[in-house]
Amino acid sequence: MGESNPPAPENNKKQTEKEFWSSIFRHFTSWSGAEREMDTPDTQSGFSESARETEAETSPTTDEASQKEVESWIGTLIFQELLNNPELADMNDMEKKNHIKQDLREIKHKIQESDYDRVKAITDKGEPAPWRRNTNWNEARGRYKAAWREFEKWAMEKGVWNKKDDGKEDEKKGDEAEFNRETEVKPNWVIHETARNMGLNVAIAGIYGMGYAMLAPWKAFELGLRYASQLTDNEQYTRGMMEKLFKKKREKSTKGEPKKEEWNKAKEYEVKQKVKKIEMQYIRDLKDQIVEQKAQGGKEPGEEYATITEERKQELRDGAGKRGYENVWRTLRVHWIQEETWDIIDEKEFRDIIHNDFKLRDLLTQEEYSSLRKLKKEETRLKKEIKEDPNHEKKGLDGDLRHTQEGIADIENRKKVRIDKMGWPEYKRGKKKGGAAAESFVVTETEDEMDENEED
């Protein structure tokens, strides 16, 4: 055997931590509290395994005091242990409070874990973990709650217990609410176990897709929609999806159309969400194209994008811009066709989407885009000045504004023309011929060709 080395600081810390939690959990297995002599339990398992050894000695003292009194007493002991945690030594009261809260949550977690262990032990047809025989789950919960109440008393005395956040009237905030939440330890395992036995066949049939037939189809559908609205974060998107599905159903019934405005709003949002998703793909494509063009430009392998000059970046952006737009537009159309929303989109909706959702730079060169932004800023400034200055006419501000607005209109018109050339006419043709024709739409004109045609 070699020399014995002093334990590493990390080991010391772990040992101390283990001892700390051992002392806490001891109270959950002991009726007479800290006075009992017990082996150091394994904190990994949460509760003391060695309670088995003390089982023979265990005798509930409910004839000496009511259960509540025992819980309260043990809760106090538990809280004192938490307060005496060596980690809290250098903390102020607020820090201690927050730390103890975490410790209490850890205890709750262990209680619930042990709950699950108990289920497994029973369902595996094995003996329950020996120490369980010594601990009633409800009593463990009672002691835990009592520890919280002691903690609350202490925190109030120290002035660090917040009944409400920032004095707000909302009773659901602050430490009090947290107390209510954290002490709500649910003994689900018993229902879980029983319900599981009762409903196992239903669940398994559902998992394999056979459960669907047990419910009336439309009812299952409605249930699904309700869950969809609960489960997804984006309620509007779900609403859009729901409206779409309900619309289909209503088309088959005689109950009438959903409100047009509501439908359009939901639909528009749904489409915008899809466009956003496609735009993200566009950005990814754009980056890929930049990388590809870097390679074609003979750059050193592994060269970072950051080392490319601004000029070159702009070149790539411009070059990829139109292709990127084509990709987006093509994908969007196919998406619409697949989603059978093609015939729902009318011209105004189409233009609104294109104008509002696609980035301007997809339809304008960088130069045009920069000019447009400057002109719009100038327009805002001039409008404000005209409003505030009674002498605006003498100063020629009205003329300046007109000139600025003409510049804006010119650039906006270029965008419109490009949309017209690239989108709407083909869309209309496609609509007449059906989805397949629309799907074959491909942008072939370069920007230069478009400009030439414009002039024509």
Next chain:
Amino acid sequence: MNLEKIAQSNLIDTLQLKDTPSNVRQKAVDEAVEIIFESVADRIKAGFSDEEMIQYEHTFHEGSPEQERVEFLQTHVPNFEEIVAEETFRYKYLTEIMVTALTE
């Protein structure tokens, strides 16, 4: 996302476990069932009135007969099968979202 399709889908297909050994598939089903029934238990309890909660506390304790517990649930949770079907759907829906996100 087609909700009707999800309701009718086979979870094993969704998780792409069709060609895996049977013990792997069984494990997936077992885990799904455990999660589903946690949710079922939560919902059942949340739906109890105060009186039912007292009865529940009385009925469901360590060592109480299984038959008593079953009768309690049958009496106080008449839509039990519907709850199970809903929570099963919910699980499948979440799984579908997860698989879609991972494979996109």
